[in-house]
Amino acid sequence: MKKVLVIEDNKDNLRLISYSLKRAGYQVIPAESGELGVELALSELPVFVVMDINLPGIDGLEASRRIRCAPRGGEVPIVAITSFAMYGDRDRIIEAGCSAYFEKPIDPLTIVEKIHAAIGVTAPAPGAAERAEPSEPRETP
């Protein structure tokens, strides 16, 4: 089962994005703070990271920088999802090392597709959602 790390402190938002990711066949690993998110990003080796920018403690930009600086985390795509929509936000987010950037609100019906297109990842096998939950441990060698 392919993993996606979602770093998001807002439970509602986490819940919403999880619907979309699980439906697409991913196992969602939640992290409620930036620090935890950085740790999990390096230990769990997710396919990509969904990053909220406005976080308690270190913010999403700092978390992205730390992941990028870590020796093993250099390549994992980081997708920022934020409600910052003012001029210049985009530049700061890309500068921090994020691979793609989406503004809230997200459309749960299309968000995963858009993420795939933005970071050049192909979707897990179709229909994975139906058998995803029970067969979780099998995929790990």
Next chain:
Amino acid sequence: MPFLPRRLNFRVILLVSAILCLTGAMSGWVSAKRQSNRLTASMSEHASVMAGNFAMSCARFMVLEDYAELESFLLKSAELPDIVRLQVCEADGALIGDVKREAGGPPVTQLGTGRLAVPAAVSPAMAITGGRLVAWQPIVVGSSMLGWVRAEYGMDSIRQARTETMVHSLLLALFWMACSALLVLMVLRPTARALHALTAFARRLDQSKGERIAIDHGAWEIEELEASLNYASEKLWSAEQQMLVDRERLRESEAMYRSLVMSMAEGVLFHSAGGEITAANPAAERILGKSAAQMLGSAADRQGEAVCEDGSPFPIDRHPALVTLRSAEPQHNVVMGIRRPEGSLVWISVNSQPLIREGETEPSAAVTTFHDVTERKRAEESLLHLAAIVEYSDDAIISKSLQGDILSWNRGAQRLLGYREAEVVGRSIALLIPPQRPTELSHIMGRIGQGSVIEHLETQRLHKDGSLIDVSLTISPLFDASGRIIGASTIARDISYRKRAELELRKANEELEQRVSERTADLNSRSEELAQSRQALLKIVDDLNGKTAELEAANAKLKELDRLKSMFVASMSHELRTPLNSIIGFSSVVLDEWLGPVNDEQKENLAIILRSGKHLLNLINDVIDVSKIEAGKIELLADEFELSELIEEALSLVRKEALEKGLELRLDAPPLLMRTDRRRLLQCVLNLFSNAVKFTERGQVDVQVRLLDGDDQARGALVEIAVADTGCGIREEDLPRMFQPFVRLLSPSQATVPGTGLGLYLTRKLAAEILKGELLLTSEYGKGSRFALRIPSRLPS
């Protein structure tokens, strides 16, 4: 003939011996033949006589018929020398007696009878058969024929005699041979010795190196020969010596010339009669930039490699080597440019000389010599250049020797001082010095002699017509190659105009000063009045300053308020997005039945939630855009794109709604490549489309794109994107309010039309401030509206 001995005297001996031998043998054979013939004749005569005797004796016995006596007579007779057989027969041939004697033995009677073949005629006969002499003698008594006697004689004695004769003759011949050989040897000996001596002489002569050699032989001929051979040998030797000396000299001179050619600074090329290069010296290699090996065998000049002084290709038939070969005339100082293999151009001055063999008129080869004149040419060019600069300079440029003799004189000098060049060159410069300045020349020459430069010396010089001319002189020493001062160059500039101007200026100044002092008095009285007015003005300014401070404070407050507004908008936008995310997201998820089936009424309600959320989102987005524009924070992001594709994209977003309302969408958009902010243009166009569809209940929406006149070089042609609808239209009095924010007019149908009230305001702002264009509106109430967006097609990024 190979089998003959090589030595001459042996050959002579052999020849003489052979001749003698042949002669001896022939004479021996002839005499032996004659001897045997004579002996045979005498024997025949003897035999004939004897046979007659026998016949007479036999006739007696036959008449008496005493055969015993006959037999004894035969036996006795047979003992005579040479008789080998005696036979008597009757006339018919019947044998009566037969006696035979074997060689060395006594005669023996042959017994038996027989018949002899007697001759036909009754007469004595003689025959030689089988090496025997046979004599027949008839036995006649009276007239009767009684019988025949046959006597056989052996011829051995004759044969023996012949052999002896032959042997003697041979012996004699041998003797003669020996004698003659001896004789020949003795006769030839002096000649052979002379020959031998000559041979030895000749052999020694070969090694004598021209010295005279005596020959020890007394013969006159030999001595003559000796003299002439010695003479020839002497001549040959001296000729050979001379030749060796000549050859050595030649070799030396060749080496000398070779080293001369090799060490020459001039390039040397040898050309064959056909114009090909056969040899080249190192200087040629250096100058032409090619190795000798590269040049050998190539034609004197390859087309295109050489250029004339004017830069045109050098015609191959004018190449000096070829001209010389053709005309047998030397060529001198032909200047040509040669392109070296590495590309640089070298200028050479070429001489060529024909090589003509003695007795011939056509050259067998040609030699070209050349030297590099690139530097000289460059120097000449720059010299010409400088000369032209000097010649055409407006200033007078004059050079003179240290003695003050004028050396050169340019046109400027002629113009300035009136003299032509021919008039003054060679004359003293003192000619030009006015008499009132007698020491100036020596002063100048003294300073030049020390090597210093005199700059901008303002003085006067005499014109040819005697007038004085104001000049500014710059005089600098001229140096020769070794750095010695050899003269001076003078640049004289005409400053008479300036001098005149200065004079006039001074005059004007004086007048001015006069007038100023007059005016000053006048002014002093006026300034009094001014001081008073100033006082009054200062008061007013003070008042104004107070007001300005108030205004500045108000302005600062306004700015602060504006900043607060922006902050408020930004944070509101952020704070509103989080709940909106949930509203839109979860209603989507539920409406899409991810979490299980939803009934129709629930679906309708969820759709309302979703639509309201999206509307709210649009409102927020519009507010943010307006706020950004007002804060000047939206920047132009110019892209290249096809306008018709953008229009199609915008139409596709409203097509569904138009279809639902039964509206016809008509598009007339030619392909057009644009360069402007695509995102903002799309936002504007979409806004206009969505307004048109929103406010039109029936009929159609026409979209028309066209290029307007008024091409702007920097911004490209003006493009008009017009959206005309058949909707409700706008009252004339409402038209000015259309572009104000949050103004929402009631539609005639009184239906609630969703909208933020910011759309047109934002569209016009974007069109004007980002797309650098304008948004125009024409409308007829009840019939429809037409919004026209006019923007430049190409904006710089």
